[in-house]
Amino acid sequence: MLKKEYALDGFKRVPFIDPVRAVHGVLIDAAAPAVPACDQRTVPGVMSQRACAYYGARWFLAPLKQAIHLVHGPVSCAYYGETVRKKKYTVFSTDLSEKEVIFGGEAKLLQNLLEIGERFPDTKAILIYVTCAPGFTGDNVERACRNAEQATGIRCVPVNCPGFLGYHQATGHEIGAQVLLDHFIGRDDKAEAGSYDINILGEYDVMGDYKVIKALLGRMGINVVSALTADATVDNLARAHRVRLNVIHCRRTGGPMAEKMRQKYGIPHVKVSFFGVAQTSTALRQIGARLNLQEAAERVIAEEEAMVAADLERYRWELSGKRVGLFFGGSRIGSMQNCYRELGIEVLAAGSQFGGKDDYRDAWSTMKPGAALVDDTNEEEVLRFIRQYRPDVIAGGMREKWIAHKFGIPFTVFPQESGPYAGYFGFRNLARDILVALKAPVWQIVRGESETDAGSTS
Numbered sequence: 001m002l003k004k005e006y007a008l009d010g011f012k013r014v015p016f017i018d019p020v021r022a023v024h025g026v027l028i029d030a031a032a033p034a035v036p037a038c039d040q041r042t043v044p045g046v047m048s049q050r051a052c053a054y055y056g057a058r059w060f061l062a063p064l065k066q067a068i069h070l071v072h073g074p075v076s077c078a079y080y081g082e083t084v085r086k087k088k089y090t091v092f093s094t095d096l097s098e099k100e101v102i103f104g105g106e107a108k109l110l111q112n113l114l115e116i117g118e119r120f121p122d123t124k125a126i127l128i129y130v131t132c133a134p135g136f137t138g139d140n141v142e143r144a145c146r147n148a149e150q151a152t153g154i155r156c157v158p159v160n161c162p163g164f165l166g167y168h169q170a171t172g173h174e175i176g177a178q179v180l181l182d183h184f185i186g187r188d189d190k191a192e193a194g195s196y197d198i199n200i201l202g203e204y205d206v207m208g209d210y211k212v213i214k215a216l217l218g219r220m221g222i223n224v225v226s227a228l229t230a231d232a233t234v235d236n237l238a239r240a241h242r243v244r245l246n247v248i249h250c251r252r253t254g255g256p257m258a259e260k261m262r263q264k265y266g267i268p269h270v271k272v273s274f275f276g277v278a279q280t281s282t283a284l285r286q287i288g289a290r291l292n293l294q295e296a297a298e299r300v301i302a303e304e305e306a307m308v309a310a311d312l313e314r315y316r317w318e319l320s321g322k323r324v325g326l327f328f329g330g331s332r333i334g335s336m337q338n339c340y341r342e343l344g345i346e347v348l349a350a351g352s353q354f355g356g357k358d359d360y361r362d363a364w365s366t367m368k369p370g371a372a373l374v375d376d377t378n379e380e381e382v383l384r385f386i387r388q389y390r391p392d393v394i395a396g397g398m399r400e401k402w403i404a405h406k407f408g409i410p411f412t413v414f415p416q417e418s419g420p421y422a423g424y425f426g427f428r429n430l431a432r433d434i435l436v437a438l439k440a441p442v443w444q445i446v447r448g449e450s451e452t453d454a455g456s457t458s
């Protein structure tokens, strides 16, 4: 059990993090359990890789269908929020300029909402993302929304997410979740719950992950009413309060919402992971147990495990003993570590941009003594990690990818770009991607060159 909140004097320091950020990293030590300082503002002067609250709201809400997404701010905010998880979405912008910053942008916002009402009369809602500029000037967005609703009959919902709120993008996730709870979930009073209806909270269908999960659950006879926000629509959210169970996939984005739905609608929830064979089978068993579908769960598990067993055995043979550094966004640092361990890969370090205490506790419990757990990792620290540990492979986002490549370290991108990682065959995809990255002949050549470079710059 973790007794102490944060690393304190006397705790083993992570060698590759900046001394001014010492409390933001811990070396796993069963005798001195602690998690990194987290949910705090980035240390001034450190070039963080975090995103703003507005982008966090876009991350959460971008897939919502049957709605127009209007970014109230300079056009560059809209451009920034157009691409989410490497997928482009249609966004509109009020294109605020100097004039509106000085005299106010409410009139322009109202004009934009009325124009959307004329051009898209069939849309069921308009989400208005409030960015930094109107956050500073104090535009009365609620009044503009009320007036536009009266004129157009379309629901206009402010998403109050100026970039300066909070310390990182998770603030935007929470704002987005609250918007769905307040304005979308539970609006259909006549909806009835089927015996095997569930929601999945915190699932975003990266490269088809949700389709894999939905198919597995479908074979057990389970119906997903809404996956938030992978397939969220205004219509299915209206019925999302009539389900038997909320399944949380990403704790950081789905957990608080599940708890609020439990309090408001009495819906129980369960936290699972669909990454890795062991975790996917556990997830199906847990969900099956909650819905009295144990036999169906065992049938699906037996069929799926048998189909991937031979391939995974080969991948384990190839990958066992390799060493990895993981640098993810938030709450997947624990569950993804289990996947790497299932393949026999040692996790040297795990970093997160915006993980919370629960995420770090989860990760801590899965890590071996001596491994490093770090909050808000920056580029310089990843570079030092590579020099000090020389991992066989790194997994993370695009920011870490180029540093790893520069020093001859194979890299796999997460969230992934090659196909689903969820479920049994998704896990095989993950193992394949790691092996392909490791075996590429180019790395031997690049590593040979960069060894010299690394030595001359250290």
Ligand code: SF4
Pocket (backbone or CB within 6 Å): 052, 053, 054, 055, 073, 076, 077, 080, 131, 132, 133, 161, 162, 163, 164
């Ligand atoms: S920090 Fe502010 S100005 Fe920058 S993208 Fe985010 S909302 Fe827009």
